[in-house]
Amino acid sequence: MKKKIVVISGANLFGGGTLSILKDCLHYANENLCNEYEVYALIHNAKDFVGYANIKFLEFREVRKSYFNRLYYEYWYYKRLSTELQPYLWLSMNDMSSNVYAERRAVYCHNPTPFKKLVLSDIWNQTQVFFFTLFYKFLYRINIRKNNYVIVQQNWLRIAFSKMFKLDLQKIIVSPPKVISKIELSEANKVGRITKTFFFPTYPRPFKNIAVIGEAVKILNAEGFNDFSVLITVDGSENQYAATIVKNYDHLAQMKFLGLISREEVFNLYQDVDYLIFPSTLETWGLPITEFKLFNKPILLSDLEYAHETLGDYHAAAFFDPENPKSLVYLMSEILKGKYEFESHKSIPIKGPLANNWKELFTILLE
Template structure:
């Protein structure tokens, strides 16, 4: 049997949850192909961020520079590259279905922007959110029917894709949580109850809800809390807006921190806050759950699907800071009665591990 070649494309996955997905995929694939007659070529923005001995890398640093380069790679360069490599499988991990010559093609769709209509204010703070809402449906649609399968992360997206693009080959593939062996902790003032929100300075991350909730709390509670948020001034226009509007002593604007530090915060924190208005998954929810930590999370379908079966979680409306404030107060005073959550799709077909994905795309 001839050696099989797989191309994994993740050229625009450079930070946040999408980079974690790419890194976890390559980490698991590197182990999966050990002692197998499989050749893997990964197309990434910066190969120096990876160290997987069984995988060959091609760096395409211009892919994140602007959309013109991205479109060039997806619809012109990758076509030439596929003819040169002649792969058995092309797996695009970042939404787009490129023009390639390959019998088995797969795309992993994880950008939810086409489902979220931003307000005028959000569009002014983050122009590309408005642009994505207008154009992402078109971008998704290009070549989508040429894929063997379309992978999405949740059932609500599967149902939407089937209707929107007239598809019958959509498979739900939950991101597999790969818990890193991090035993370190972050020193946190033990006179405070520490909340943690690992996030980016994106407008739909809804960080202002935290600021408004804090302003509703009485002084005796505010004096006991610290909310650690991973943004800082000059990150983005939205981050600047948040830092300027909520210069509160209760909020610690950490800026971008390493994965090791994120996991150390999970170890040390009292509770995860996750007020995001839109996610295709919400990886910090899965990660915090892996540490058996309490969570206060948006009352939205994506969040409930991500939380799954879990007791120490309560939900709040994304436009109701009073609900979040009440939950924070109850957590601080140790009077909280968690609502808990049950996963609603126990009997539905889905793929739940990277190993299962790899077996699927190869067979």
């Protein structure tokens, strides 16, 4: 009997948490779906995907060269491909609801940009972000109601999608990401190190709010706090936002700009540092929060709805106002003085449909 076909489309994903989630999805599919289904993965570069022997990869190098290419593939080329493959399930992992033929269709929505509250000053201060927010609202809207399911990572997003796009809440699955890691950690080297180290792994985008850390470090320096380090995974070469951040804060001795690093290197730094700082003002999840919890170390994070939902049950948390550097300064200064006592945090109940892992998610999608 011929196997049904599952297509997992992710050719637009190239880095950060979205690529990690795609790889985790493919890891599950490779290990658990391929006996019953023929699984195809649409990806940008095959060299980024090693160890998925049971999956058939289709490489699309042209997709990310321009938004015109992205629209062409999602709304024209993939339609032709779907007529050839005749998939049972087409799962788009990159926000856009592909124009395809399939018995079942689903879209995984990573990007929270459409739900950013725009103000008039954004036109001048964050021109690209302003128009990108409007553009992404348009992209999300195309074909979204043709999906059997829309997948989001948090309950606040489920409610936001339902309101913005008039979707039935029962057609929106909340699927919190889980960390699947076969990474072998190197032995941490903390011998003789007294300096407190804070870490923010990120890809540079304005809503990542790196500036609040830089401003906090400035104030801490002025108050006489110098014996600490903040590691950030940008170096200024990534984009204009990163260049501006490095230009504004590279003179601060405590700010260490590492550049983009591999996931393995990120996990090794999780093991070595003392604290995670997560100042982002907008997230669908905030994967480093989940990853860092594996190491049972304190986390400083934005006092926003997404952060509370992502953190869930945890024993050592501190929240700060992401728009106010002095709020972060207070936490860091108390930590550096050895006076701060981190608090425990409780998870927020979520109603179904809920998928707590890839098995539960694919059970819903394929039923």
